[in-house]
Amino acid sequence: MTLDLSPSEIGKFTSAYRALDFVESDMKLGLGTGSTAAWLVKLLAYEINNKGLNISACATSSETTKLAESLGIKISNLDELGQLDLAIDGADEFDQNLNLIKGGGAALLQEKIVETAANKLVVITDASKQVDDLGTFDLPVEVVKFGWKTTKRLIENVLIDQDVDCRIVTRRNNHTPVITDENHYILDLKLNRIGNPNALSDALLNIAGVVETGLFLGMTHSIIMGNENGLARVKSTGSLDWVDTSYDIQSLSQFIKNINDI
Numbered sequence: 001m002t003l004d005l006s007p008s009e010i011g012k013f014t015s016a017y018r019a020l021d022f023v024e025s026d027m028k029l030g031l032g033t034g035s036t037a038a039w040l041v042k043l044l045a046y047e048i049n050n051k052g053l054n055i056s057a058c059a060t061s062s063e064t065t066k067l068a069e070s071l072g073i074k075i076s077n078l079d080e081l082g083q084l085d086l087a088i089d090g091a092d093e094f095d096q097n098l099n100l101i102k103g104g105g106a107a108l109l110q111e112k113i114v115e116t117a118a119n120k121l122v123v124i125t126d127a128s129k130q131v132d133d134l135g136t137f138d139l140p141v142e143v144v145k146f147g148w149k150t151t152k153r154l155i156e157n158v159l160i161d162q163d164v165d166c167r168i169v170t171r172r173n174n175h176t177p178v179i180t181d182e183n184h185y186i187l188d189l190k191l192n193r194i195g196n197p198n199a200l201s202d203a204l205l206n207i208a209g210v211v212e213t214g215l216f217l218g219m220t221h222s223i224i225m226g227n228e229n230g231l232a233r234v235k236s237t238g239s240l241d242w243v244d245t246s247y248d249i250q251s252l253s254q255f256i257k258n259i260n261d262i
């Protein structure tokens with residue numbers, strides 16, 4: 001069977017598929033944002049429609065709300081659900097301590113709010129997201145519009161104080177600044193390597209105009225890393241070992257086709 005999907009996309013599907021093992025009926029779930037999380041949403045819709053899975057869910061972005069609702073998943077307000085059993089989301093990078101950079105999809109603020117309200121955060125990724133040190137991926141920082149150029153300057157000063165070499169780029173779409181779901185701007189910090197993620201996070205959050213950063217530190221319960229051969233590797237906090245599950249790639253491919261046809 002030929003699938004029109006890149007190896008990375010098959011890896012993302014594999015990790016989302018493995019994440020279903022963490023989902024139980026009647027759970028309250030937080031649904032992440034991005035292409036990996038989109039696979040999860042599609043898989044959940046399949047489980048709900050074909051296997052009687054019952055969940056309550058809230059989303060981390062308007063994009064995920066739209067996708068979930070288009071597939072028949074009811075999306076509730078986080079405040080209606082209260083404490084969540086589980087949040088599942090993608091990431092742009094993760095390190096060996098399961099710390100993350102997120103926000104490539106500009107949804108970091110709602111993601112952090114939802115994911116800190118969950119008993120467990122399971123992160124789904126393909127193998128390309130694994131790094132020794134965070135920072136190759138630009139670090140997104142969400143800032144309020146009011147005085148944002150001043151905020152940008154203050155961020156530069158923080159980075160100079162921390163002796164970090166950095167360029168800051170305002171995220172744009174067709175030359176227009178990207179506006180987040182919460183009506184803020186995103187500044188992307190080109191850092192290359194983040195030596196001390198906790199110190200950087202604290203310093204950035206100390207600036208009044210900074211709403212949130214894409215550093216998700218000490219939040220992850222488990223990382224699932226999928227690859228194009230149907231291997232899903234799970235690493236959980238407190239353990240140095242990866243636990244592997246291997247799926248038959250032919251069956252997985254058939255399943256991807258079914259899911260894509262929903």
Ligand code: 5RP
Nearest residue numbers: 034035036090103104105107
């Ligand atoms: C959105 C995010 C995403 O989870 C992150 O960008 C990963 O996206 P993808 O699964 O498409 O690679 O943080 O704000």
